[in-house]
Amino acid sequence: MAGEVSGRRTPPALPGRMARVRRWWGRALGSEGHERSTVLLIAKGTLAATIAWVISFHLLHAQSPAFAPFSAVLIMQVTVYQSLLQSSRYVGAVVAGVAVQAALGFLVGPDVLTFALVAVVALTIGRWPALGSQGSQVATAAFFAFSTYVSATSTLDKSTQLGQIVLLVLIGCGIGILVNVTVLPPLRYRSAEHGIRTLAHALCDLVSDIYPALRERGLDEERTGRWRARAEQTGELVTQARTGLRMARESLHYNPRRLFRRGRAATHFEGYTAVMEALERTLRQVAALTRSLDKWSADEDRYRYGDFLAGYADFLESLSRITRVFADLDEDRLGDQTSQLHQLADQAQNCRRRLAEQAERDHLPLTDPGRPYGVLVIEAARLMEEFQYTCDVLQHHVER
Template structure:
């Protein structure tokens, strides 16, 4: 009996790992992009190390792969822009060390002066997040400067640091451009897609277990953990709209299309805001599911969760449609979304009627009432998301 209890969690973890790998291979959500990022990081770092160490015979070859991985940004636009700022920040840090090292030597007071100056330059807002690299580069440069034997060798090695950083940045940007380029991130619709697909993946795993009465503490805790990890995707989705809007200023086609969909960014922002509320509602639902009654209430208990699973299956269809959002097919997709939302509303009505007739909703020791309220709010947020998208398409 004890052996059976220890095997079940291991089997559950193995099943979840297979599901994760399946989503990574066949989906286009968070799991897929995690795998892509790992692969591109490996390729960029290896290529940068090979060039720096085997071709250039550089003594500080690690600067190249380190810089290459940092340049694998969300968009190609970001990669290019951040690589320029990163090279400037590193050059500034090396320059600070070169000047103060030449003037004052390599004592502790000089290091303190280098650190203070680098920290001051790093606060320059034009450098953005790369400002911290001024100090990092200055400290590495100081270490290199101290260990060098002669003035000419010091100058050569400090110049090599800048060369390797520029090399790494170039390779990182090149890999981002040529290997599975994240072009979809240029469109605001991508933010809706990745968030909706992640929601779809989560609910796709939940509703079969609820329908079949296989809900257990381990599964509920796993769903809750996955729902808690949707928060960063909301932030990414919000950023995707800002990046798309920002990138459009550098796109010459904006002149030809400026009258086509000037309202698109505002519309996608509204949809993402609505999906953010759906995400929080799903998280709240998974927290409530961890408190489901262990002993149940007979067949009424199974009937409630079976209908709950039916509702989640219908909402999965809604999120799947949002995950396939295509700006060129919005008219067609909003019609499909309307039908899917109406189907989900019907399942929500059946769930509410069954619960009111068969279960003790007012009993605070039973979570049925809470779960029903969670399902109703989730349904309303999903409907509102579809309405926002429909109004975006209909607006002139």
């Protein structure tokens, strides 16, 4: 009975896993994304490693042929630019490590003291900032070179084997770069779009929570406190968005595919950069808005100036429509989306003007620091300015 109960409560794991595998491969084959990038990187790494092995083992008959495929895979970065950057650092690190071993080995001899000296010097050189993440390869190369040096039987053989290590690394890096450049070099346009979408979603969700409460005059300390906390916790999203944009821009450098993609000019990234920076500033403006609302506890004002709050709710609702378009930003539909954004921006401008007129009719205490009206009016103007600027700059880069 216990086994039956256990059997009923624990469904077979294999069908579920197979379904997840099928979905994963469906995403990899059906659309651009992380899954397809993973499959492509594995395939290119396999191709580069195989070619490097054939050359080093079958053609050169090297004693340490694994250096070539290892190097080919090591510098198979996501972007062509990173492949070139990391390969130059890696080759520099290997040359430095082999040079340290050659100098100390021939001067002192193959003993324990020499190994200790090699380790000290190699680890010290590896701290050089110019080598970046490849700094550890100085010591790795030096240790492999020491092993090769010790096993060699003559001075000529020692020199030949040390030089062969550098040659194999150069062959591996060259093959890795060649494969990465010629076999579907990655273009990360979608990374930039994803970063903007993430920020726009966060902004849209927050604004969409605020304007109904303003319209219903449902401002309480708990609710405004949550808004303020959410607005102040967007720093990580901003960092992720910047990383995505950096990868997208980086993928253009030295990438031959950019020459064959119609309608995807590099200038679009300038527009994406402006959009992202404007969204960051807008998030800060909304954060200031939530702080003002969080400090406001004059309950009677909500009813006395209810028309103003309703007008402010209409204004924020108009902004939320703009953020929804940004949250669905797609380069293939950028022309239509920019036209839609301008229409929505005009509607938001009208809402802001009506809000300013309502503030004049109600004779709001704009100069009273204990009440939020002055800050709310100023923030409305700043928010509208940022959104209008964002729509304009995106339109400008689409038309270029």
